[in-house]
Amino acid sequence: MGITFNNQILPNSCQLIGYSWLINHFNLELPLRQLCCISQKRLAGQSIHKGQWLIYDAQLMVEDIAYSHLEFALKHEYIDLLILKRIFQQYPLQEISQSIDINPKRILSKKIWFLYEFLLNKRLPLKDLPVGKYDDLLDVKKYIISEKIIKSKRHKINNNLIGTAKLCPIIRKTEKLRHYLDSNLNKKISNVLGSVSNSLIKRAASFLLLSDSKASFEIEGERPAKNRIESWGKIINEAGKTILSINEIQRLHSILLGNSRFIKIGLREEEVFLGDRDRDNYPIPEFIGANSKDILELMNDWIELEQKLLEDEIDPILHATIIAFIFVYVHPLEDGNGRIHRYLIHHVLANRNFYPKGMIFPISTVILDNIKRYRDILVQHTSPLMKMINWEATENGNVKILNNTEDLYRYFDATSSCEFIFACVEKTIKETLPNELKYLNSFDKAYIEINEIIEMPENKLKSLITYILQNEHKLSKNKKEKYFDELTAHEIKTIEDIVVNNFL
Known part of the structure; x- marks a missing residue:
């Protein structure tokens, strides 16, 4: 029987990678929404989906240590702050500090360093980075970001998260959301x-x-x-x-x-x-x-x-x-x-x-x-x-x-x-909204037309129109006998025709 992770059998010739590897390595119970593994063989593309798994090409294989898988997750998988926080809580402080300190100016190292201190509210034993380039935490092409960036001088990171360290949702910039954000719904209301x-x-x-x-x-x-x-x-x-x-x-x-x-x-x-x-x-x-x-x-x-x-x-x-x-x-x-x-x-x-x-x-x-x-x-x-x-x-x-x-x-x-x-x-x-406006407009027109040919109290006339609409544009025998027995068959037919013509 094959190896299982999250109650799913690992595909043949594959091994865990990124968040999946880290969760397994640190023995964590976490809601991982995308299971990832890497093939030992080359694929037709960088990645393919197979059942519950996203399988990456062998060319993306990383060293089998926690820091390499952490870098892989941040580079290739969507950011998950809950998972990252739980991983950081288990990650030996000295070990992660030494890994960052090998090259603290690398973008991925800066991101890991920032996120560790941001989520855990704990300072690693590392010196602030000297004057240099600031890098965005979230990729603006992949995520909805805050337009009011908070610059982290220590890490030379532009914190563009839309939330705070205490409460922080992530919104991926999907094609649907791109469409909605570009569609200017505000203007359509005015129209x-x-x-x-x-x-x-x-x-x-x-x-x-x-x-x-x-x-x-x-x-x-x-x-x-x-x-x-x-x-x-x-x-x-x-x-x-x-x-x-x-x-x-x-x-x-x-x-x-x-x-x-x-x-x-x-x-x-x-x-x-x-x-x-x-x-x-x-x-x-x-x-x-x-x-x-x-x-x-x-x-x-x-x-x-x-x-x-x-x-x-x-x-x-x-x-x-x-x-x-x-x-x-x-x-x-x-x-x-x-x-x-x-x-x-x-x-x-x-x-x-x-x-x-x-x-x-x-x-x-x-x-x-x-x-x-x-x-x-x-x-x-x-x-x-x-x-x-x-x-x-x-x-x-x-x-x-x-x-x-x-x-x-x-x-x-x-x-x-x-x-x-x-x-x-x-x-x-x-x-x-348009349907409601159209309905009310049609109702008003029908009311005016009927009122011109038959005198009737306002509430009674409105009820008459409503009853006709409720019964497929016909006044039911029950409603006629109960409320409108004074109307002739010809008058009822005329009124029904007016309602139909205005609600077509």
Whole structure:
């Protein structure tokens, strides 16, 4: 039987390389999302995919020591700060210092040196580099970077990470994200709204707001009373007006849950998990939120990151995605994390003036239409982390975390999340918003035409049009007998024709 790594059999004539080799060498339990190995033979290209493996050509073979594999990972694989931090924690300080000191001016040596001290907040016994050239930490062709570079004088490195040492997402510059970033969605909003009256825009905003509030509850499998939907809609309408803080999260939480007797308002003091329980109330978690003892520190770091993203003026949609998804992964509340997570997308987009004042994008409505993809993205991130969380069941059917899990919530790849939210925003601009405006415009025209030939109270006429639209452009016999028995067959046919003509 072949050699296995991460429950996958190593391809024939191959050996581990890069992160895979380092994880195996240091005996680490880590969620490696791309398994890499190197062939002992030449390939047709530099690398090929085979099942779960990315196989590199033999020409890229490196010396079988930790530092060489670390250099390989930084040069050929995508940067993974969680894995790097765990490797550095196991890497003997003297050994890594000596390897860097052989040629500290080499780009890869400078990057390894910087990342070690950045992630561990520990200084290696090395002298600062003399005056010389600064090199970018992240390749601008491969990653979304911060435009406000922080120069590390000691390492002669341009720190262009979009996050901080405490909380740092990575976003790969995929073809999809390149397309979205170049598509100027901001301008497309103006084009959609440019030829529409302000009164119609306000009405569309009102309908979309209610739709978004309702959808956000439906995503969680809830069917709340109308007053709760409307109450949460009012909060969404105020998004972006108040600076994010722990007090603001607590305020939103209290409004969302109302007078709940069974849930603590604000940051939780117990563990939380998503999943099920068996018949004995034993937890079957699919995801476990951050340890409650780490919540306050993580949320303070989250607020610090929010301020950095504001100052850096990163793209608003990327900004919104980062802030919202970190929140839902930390899961700082006992309940309501998902709805506030989606509210945060509204908050950032409104605060960054991505759309006109008074207009709210129905992000939750579009997410609900793509619920499988949304859940897949969440699970793709959280499922591998579960292998790193040691837990036991408590007497009350909850979980108790037994190991240090703080870093699992500090570093993550946000690429798929960003692609998804961009797609949701694009769909809103190209389909949802124009369709709503078209619907309202058609409704108004039908109303005016019908009102010119038949006098009827405003609300009754609007209900008549709605009933016809709900029943494939025909007034049902039941609705006619119940509400419109005064209308003749000829009048009904005329009204139906008007509705059809305006909604074609």
